[in-house]
Amino acid sequence: MAQPPASRTTIPGGRTMNYADPVEIAREAGKHIHHFHGGLRLKHNKRISCQVPVERPPLPELLVVPLLQHAGDIAEPFVNAGDHVLKGQQIGLCEPCAAVHAPTSGTVEAVEDRLMTHSSGMTGPCVVIRPDGKDQWVELKPIKDVLNTSSDVLIQQLQDCGMAGLGGAVFPTHAKALDGRERKIHTLILNGAECEPYISCDEMLMREQPEKIVLGARILRRALGAEHVVIAIEDQMGAVQKALTYAAECAECKSISVVKVTKIYPEGGERQLIQVLTGLEVPAGGRPSDLGLVCQNVATAAAVADAVLDGKPLIERYITVTGNGIAQPRNFQALIGTPFSHLVEACGGYTGDVARLVVGGPMMGYPVSSDATPVVKAANCILALTQKDIATPQAEMPCIRCGECSRSCPATLLPQQLHLQVKNSMWDEAQEYGLLACIECGCCDFVCPSHIPLVQWFRYGKGQLRQRSIETQATDLARERFEAREARLLRKKQERAEKMARRKQMLKDKAAQRETTEKTAGGKADA
């Protein structure tokens, strides 16, 4: 991809200014702390789920492993009902996405459509496994000597182990690594700034397994060919900083730095965190690799360490079960496919007045209709809200154009304008105003004095824009093929006409020839 000349940047007003190369500035990531636009200071509510150490819940009776867990296509299942699977065995794959594995040993009961952990609330293909209780591992293929292993082998191992970003976007890790290596990454940022209220699984992981995170960071750095690693944590996580710094010192790794960032929601967003660490904005439509950076969640780093050093695929994750609707909120290290109801039971069940179950945090999460939905790679939190939590203080009112939403928007968009455009289906304008750059953080929603559900509108609008672009592609293809066919038919017709003309001419010539020969013959006979 062609890069614009780095030293000249056009600023609004048409002037150009000379800046140093942004990639060079980004090398300083973490040395100074910057700010991003907008954002909110929210009540954290994290402590309630951090009181007890993380444990594995008892094995559930049934595990439901969805075949769609990543950004990308639905995985093709390898197994059929009745098959016996071992823990860690690959049960589905979709190129070029990450693989899906059996979380424990047992029998496949069915490969069928079940309720997915997805904002649509729809069903989708899942592999249902009844555990045999033996927890018997498949033969693992660890890479012990990482320092003498090429980055290709490491990246392949990540793909085989089904690694995906555990921060929420579940982008396949190997794809990010391949892109990063190609774009000459210099710094790997590990995102431990878990900014959304209630969620504490990353904090617990950093407290309990800092060595593993540091190991994973070093492996990822090697796979990417990066030079530095910056681990970003929130400023109220004092113990975590000590633990991580100690782990990095033990590993005698000088290029790993642990940086504290101030807690403003949504600084845990990839783009916001990069802005806080470097002072630079990732271009709209661009990727962090444009600045020579790659961002990974701390939980992904820990999972990478397991995948490479032990050969263990991604079959479990830290998950927070919390909210006022849960009797004893806490964190679990749960197998992928564990039904939510099982985790809630292990927490002592619901309190009486639970009203809504949300996957993810209160700002960006989505409600699910049933607690039969399973834990997936993307699920970092199960939040049970009570009637009191979800009660709206006031009915929705018309927009009064106060501009609070634009002041709070971390993507520097104009939510009130976008709301109007989406509502009136002005899609071209909405795209021009940067609707696709919306990160759906919910800040505008939160501050809106008219209680307009702005994020719901933006989610709808983004879906429509995506749909439109797919449809435009399809119509362009149809038009191209139709025109090609018309041209071909015309050419064939012309060719046929030419052929006919030639044949006619030939017959005519032949007839003329015969006539002349007959004439001469006749003449001779006369003579």
Added chain:
Amino acid sequence: MLIAIATLTVLGLAFGLGLGWAGIRLKVKTDPVVDRIDALLPQTQCGQCGFPGCRPYAEAISKEEADINQCPPGGEAGIRALADLLGREEKPLNPENGEEKSKTVVVIDELRCIGCTLCIQACPVDAIVGAAKLMHTVIESECTGCNLCLPPCPVDCIDIVEVETGIRQWRSPRPAEQQYLAAAR
């Protein structure tokens, strides 16, 4: 006086030459209105409008030989877009041309197909592959759902199917619109 006349004449000649040159050099070969109308049509190439394809229909609209409400696959949204572009009055879809339906594609039952190639010849977007006396099949991603292959098939081996709407095709729904007046009272 003479100078003024001479100046204006020279200026007139210079601009005239410039315009003449621009007229030849910068000439737009195709009618841009046709292209813009064509861009709004769904490119199904189904011929329900009475023209052999979307582009011929676009040409007819631009010459005002056809009305804007003859395209069932485009539906109400398509008519609205055309009305906006051409500054004409919006009107309901002409029922003579058919009715708006959700998108479908066709599949060939390969067991019943005798390999006559009639459907291949009928397909306006070359979305069917096959050869004489050999099995045919539809490339689903390229099928526009025009159903023009159905009538020529001598053994009725082509079926219309709804396009799959799984979890990957799901889009966030439109939020409920608020009735502000009632709330304000």
